[in-house]
Amino acid sequence: MARSVTIQRKSLNTLIAWIIGLLLFFPILWTILTSFKTEAQAIADPPVWFFFDWTLENYRVVQERSNYSRFLWNSIIIAGGSTILGMIIAIPAAWSMAFVPSNRTKDILLWMLSTKMLPAVGVLYPIYLIFIQLGLLDTRIGLTIVLMLINLPIMVWMLYTYFKEIPGEILEAARMDGAGLKEEILYVLTPMAIPGIASTVLLNIILAWNEAFWTLNLTAARAAPLTAFIASYSSPEGLFYAKLSAASTMAIAPILILGWFSQKQLVRGLTFGAVK
Amino acid sequence: MSTKASRSAARLMLAPAVILLLGWMLVPLTLTLIFSFQRYLPLRGGFQGWVGFENYVRFVTSSAFWPSVQATVIIVGGVLLITVTLGILLAILLDQPMWGQGMVRILVIAPFFVMPTVSGLVWKNMFMDPNNGLLSHLWRSFGADPIIWLSDASMLSIILIVSWQWLPFATLILLTAIQSLDSEQLEAAEMDGAPVLSRFWHIILPHLSRAITIVILIQTIFLLAIFAEIFVTTQGSFGTRTLTYLIFQRVLESQNVGLGSAGGIYAVILANIFALFLMRIVGKNLDR
Numbered sequence: 185m186a187r188s189v190t191i192q193r194k195s196l197n198t199l200i201a202w203i204i205g206l207l208l209f210f211p212i213l214w215t216i217l218t219s220f221k222t223e224a225q226a227i228a229d230p231p232v233w234f235f236f237d238w239t240l241e242n243y244r245v246v247q248e249r250s251n252y253s254r255f256l257w258n259s260i261i262i263a264g265g266s267t268i269l270g271m272i273i274a275i276p277a278a279w280s281m282a283f284v285p286s287n288r289t290k291d292i293l294l295w296m297l298s299t300k301m302l303p304a305v306g307v308l309y310p311i312y313l314i315f316i317q318l319g320l321l322d323t324r325i326g327l328t329i330v331l332m333l334i335n336l337p338i339m340v341w342m343l344y345t346y347f348k349e350i351p352g353e354i355l356e357a358a359r360m361d362g363a364g365l366k367e368e369i370l371y372v373l374t375p376m377a378i379p380g381i382a383s384t385v386l387l388n389i390i391l392a393w394n395e396a397f398w399t400l401n402l403t404a405a406r407a408a409p410l411t412a413f414i415a416s417y418s419s420p421e422g423l424f425y426a427k428l429s430a431a432s433t434m435a436i437a438p439i440l441i442l443g444w445f446s447q448k449q450l451v452r453g454l455t456f457g458a459v460k
Numbered sequence: 461m462s463t464k465a466s467r468s469a470a471r472l473m474l475a476p477a478v479i480l481l482l483g484w485m486l487v488p489l490t491l492t493l494i495f496s497f498q499r500y501l502p503l504r505g506g507f508q509g510w511v512g513f514e515n516y517v518r519f520v521t522s523s524a525f526w527p528s529v530q531a532t533v534i535i536v537g538g539v540l541l542i543t544v545t546l547g548i549l550l551a552i553l554l555d556q557p558m559w560g561q562g563m564v565r566i567l568v569i570a571p572f573f574v575m576p577t578v579s580g581l582v583w584k585n586m587f588m589d590p591n592n593g594l595l596s597h598l599w600r601s602f603g604a605d606p607i608i609w610l611s612d613a614s615m616l617s618i619i620l621i622v623s624w625q626w627l628p629f630a631t632l633i634l635l636t637a638i639q640s641l642d643s644e645q646l647e648a649a650e651m652d653g654a655p656v657l658s659r660f661w662h663i664i665l666p667h668l669s670r671a672i673t674i675v676i677l678i679q680t681i682f683l684l685a686i687f688a689e690i691f692v693t694t695q696g697s698f699g700t701r702t703l704t705y706l707i708f709q710r711v712l713e714s715q716n717v718g719l720g721s722a723g724g725i726y727a728v729i730l731a732n733i734f735a736l737f738l739m740r741i742v743g744k745n746l747d748r
Contacts, residue, residue, distance in 0.1 A: 193556075194557050201553055201561075205564040208624070209568075209570050211571070211579070211583065215578075273480065274477060276473035277473060277477035280471070280473040286467070290743065292474070296477070297742065301681050301735040302489070305708055306728040308720075308724070309724075310487070312712070336481060396575060396687065396688035397687045411575050411577045414578050414692075418584075418692040424585075425592070429582075435575060436575060439574075440570060444569075444570075450572075450629075
């Protein structure tokens with residue numbers, strides 16, 4: 185394990201990695217910086233970097249003009265709601281496939297994954313129509329259900345790979361010690377399953393928060409979440425970079441923070457447990 | 461371990477997920493299939509009779525069809541090429557000993573968490589705008605004429621934006637795979653004097669092949685469906701109209717549901733070709 189590395193080599197690695205890291209992060213950094221500038225500073229050539237009069241004006245304008253908090257609230261309800269709803273359905277399903285596998289388990293898992301590959305645009309109009317018929321168009325509940333359904337396969341898969349790692353012998357040992365089904369679930373399985381459940385919840389919130397096909401196509405004014413809020417900035421009106429930046433910063437900040445916590449679980453969740 | 465009772469309980473626990481996904485798949489898909497055989501214009505007279513395969517023929521013979529297939533292939537292929545190649549290099553780099561590794565990882569992974577509408581608009585306006593974008597400032601500072609990115613180099617622009625979003629994902633997965641590489645094997649090769657390139661070619665790359673396949677699989681699913689990045693930037697003009705975007709326009713913008721649905725069925729078939737091909741790989745992984 186202990187590979188001997190010269191200081192020069194390590195310094196070089198560090199230098200290159202930091203340059204690339206900062207380069208990839210730069211668009212985000214630039215957006216955050218710009219959000220604190222005036223509109224004139226935002227488009228200045230040569231660009232202003234750190235030394236300007238930092239202002240919160242843009243945030244105030246964005247909140248006032250477009251009622252940011254309502255979109256934020258919609259995002260929270262839709263991402264949170266679809267996650268909770270999805271977990272209620274996915275946990276039992278993953279549980280049963282992990283602990284009581286049948287010879288069809290593999291087929292069911294693969295079939296679930298295949299529903300994730302169904303192109304959304306192929307079913308856009310029927311969903312649109314069903315939504316109109318049921319009065320679900322531009323409602324939070326409608327969007328919550330759709331996002332739950334599109335992420336359900338990922339939830340089931342991710343939970344399945346976590347549950348699969350809980351050794352069956354532990355259950356048997358608990359049973360030998362006289363644990364009933366209730367104790368078994370409450371004291372043995374739940375503590376072991378919680379990390380997996382937490383990671384799944386986290387990843388799912390991120391995916392639902394950023395989803396931008398159904399949220400753009402099935403909402404108008406009332407239920408639109410932050411993805412649609414930002415899209416409303418696509419037709420520019422005069423000087424607007426600083427305001428766009430403020431709006432963007434507010435839309436991505438919560439997820440950026442959650443994402444930093446969940447980067448390790450991401451690999452497992454999005455590779456369906458195939459890369460460890 | 462499983463008794464008969466526990467097995468039926470297990471089936472009951474599985475049922476809601478299966479039924480919901482089955483409904484989610486079958487009901488809309490059946491409707492799309494039905495619409496695809498109709499002349500159906502909701503805003504111009506609604507249902508106007510059954511037309512057999514006319515919509516299917518019209519969709520592929522329309523002048524927009526092949527360019528859209530081409531755009532889709534170029535965007536998906538371009539993004540895969542960039543993210544996988546750079547992802548491998550970046551993963552190898554991040555696996556090396558360095559100071560502040562955790563912090564670099566956080567910087568690299570961040571773009572993945574930016575919602576598509578934000579990354580589309582930030583790149584379009586603050587970087588690629590020919591007058592005020594940062595890239596045009598950069599070009600001018602070298603005395604060059606700024607590129608009008610989203611019209612003159614529209615495909616490249618879309619590929620760059622989408623690659624920026626997906627490079628973190630590829631890097632993170634490949635990094636995870638590299639970290640499971642037996643470092644003793646590498647050391648032995650190093651001591652035997654195997655040059656860097658041959659170590660990469662004969663040890664690292666074969667070890668990564670499975671992870672690379674997985675990256676390609678998952679990214680293809682998501683890339684075939686990219687929508688918001690085009691919606692907020694070019695709106696499908698300048699040759700960036702992908703198959704997904706073309707169908708969207710037929711269905712919702714020109715409200716020609718019959719024609720759009722036929723396109724939708726093509727998209728489903730196309731996605732299924734990939735799905736079948738790629739599902740086999742995941743299925744094999746499941747057996748390990």
